[in-house]
Amino acid sequence: MTVPDSQHQPPSLRAAIAHRFSLLDDKADDAEIDRSLRAGVELSGATPWILMLAILIASVGLNTNSTAVIIGAMLVSPLMGPIVGLGYGIGILDFALIRRSLANLAIAAGISLLTSTLYFMVTPLAEAQSELLARTTPSLWDVLIALAGGLAGIIGLTRREKSNVIPGVAIATALMPPLCTAGYGLANGNWSVFGGAFYLFSINCVFIAFSAVIVIEFLRLPHRKFVDRAKERRVKRALLAIVLLTGLPSIFLAARLVDNEVFSSHAREFVRREFRMEQVHVLETRVAPGTRDIEVTLIGAPLHPAAIQAIAARLPASGLKNARLLVHQAQVEDHKEIDVGSLKADILAEIVRNNQQALQDKDAALAALREQVAAQQDWLKQASTITRxxxxxxxxxxxxxxxxxxxxxxxxxxxxxxxxxxxxxxxxxxxxxxxxxxxxxxxxxxxxxxxxxxxxxxxxxxxxxxxxxxxxxxxx
Structure with missing residues (x-):
């Protein structure tokens, strides 16, 4: 019996690619996925304690500007469960699961805010570090991170063999630091910090849940159906509206962030190009994108006001429309030129003199202490001799x-x-x-x-x- 040649032909390129990127080959059983995702929603027993300790660790990391401590806290955090459970409930149209997920997520957020607020009320370190400030200005990139992280997380949770995807997603989406930063804003009465941080947390929650809905729909997991098709359309439109309303402000913030970065880059390039003069040196440049101010401090030969006005007139042509140039320069008597080399030498000489004087003062103090020690030792010897x-x-x-x-x-x-x-x-x-x-x-x-x-x-x-x-x- 002969086998047709068609059975010996290798699969087509399209079939090979489809097989390699298929999400159905290693998918877990539907019942196992359902049991695993529902179990992750609950917030009871040891989970609230773990959450409080993780929030405390993250707050300390943000307070001390320690990235390693923040990452460790995110690995411990149990916040992903209710969010993924919310997306799963929406995907299968299980409103009881949706309500339970929302309740547990609200409790988790409340515990986190309370813990972080109490910590920042008692900590002696009141200054906002860069790790804290980074969580106050969400943008479109945070939406993309939450969406990609949520997709990776729900894909990992629906596999037969669980991998280390969830810890990575917890770190990438950074659910806990925004809540800690919101607690910092509450503790210090800074409502702009609280609002920005809580909005970032909301972005993460909404788009992780939205990505879970997408994957659940793609995997065609068993879900309930509406008897009334019009009601089903209203529910889906409401969910889409929530996603859009959450994401739209981030687009505005991202556009503003890009505009500020472009303005700062153009401003510094403008200063380097326009103030490249032989007898003039730029001591400091400050750029304020919010007010469109470019502040320049110069040393060297003073520039005439007409020359400064001519430089400022070239701002629009350099992509700095509506910008204002502020120039500070040293006042020199009789318009004498400043020798920058001599100025640097004088500054260094002054530093050396100050250091030498400080060393002399320390030597004098050390000599006085040595004299006191020697006198004390002489007195002890004299006292011993007198008693004998x-x-x-x-x-x-x-x-x-x-x-x-x-x-x-x-x-x-x-x-x-x-x-x-x-x-x-x-x-x-x-x-x-x-x-x-x-x-x-x-x-x-x-x-x-x-x-x-x-x-x-x-x-x-x-x-x-x-x-x-x-x-x-x-x-x-």
């Missing part, structure tokens, strides 16, 4: 202490040497006088204090230094 000498001269006395004392009403600089000891008997007046004189000579101080106590009789003899021209008097 006193014990050798007066064996009946022990427990000798030697230090410095501050008399009442005196400052620390007026501290006087003080020697105290416990004796078996109190020395006589002549001995006390001799000890007092010895202590003056030994310490080099005309004012000393001597405290000797008899352990048995509890008698204390205190000898003050006598003023100049008088003798020391023991006190009992």
């Amino acid at each position: 000498e006193f014990e050798a001269q007066y064996p009946p006395c022990g427990n000798v202490l030697f230090g410095k004392a501050v008399p009442p009403g005196a400052d620390n600089m007026a501290a006087v040497p003080l020697l105290s000891a416990d004796c078996r008997r109190v020395p006589r007046a002549a001995e006390l006088k001799r000890i007092n004189e010895w202590l003056k000579v030994r310490t080099g101080s005309a004012d000393v204090r001597l405290v000797l106590a008899a352990a048995r009789t509890r008698i204390v003899r205190l000898v003050d230094s006598a003023p100049a021209g008088q003798s020391a008097t023991p006190k009992k």
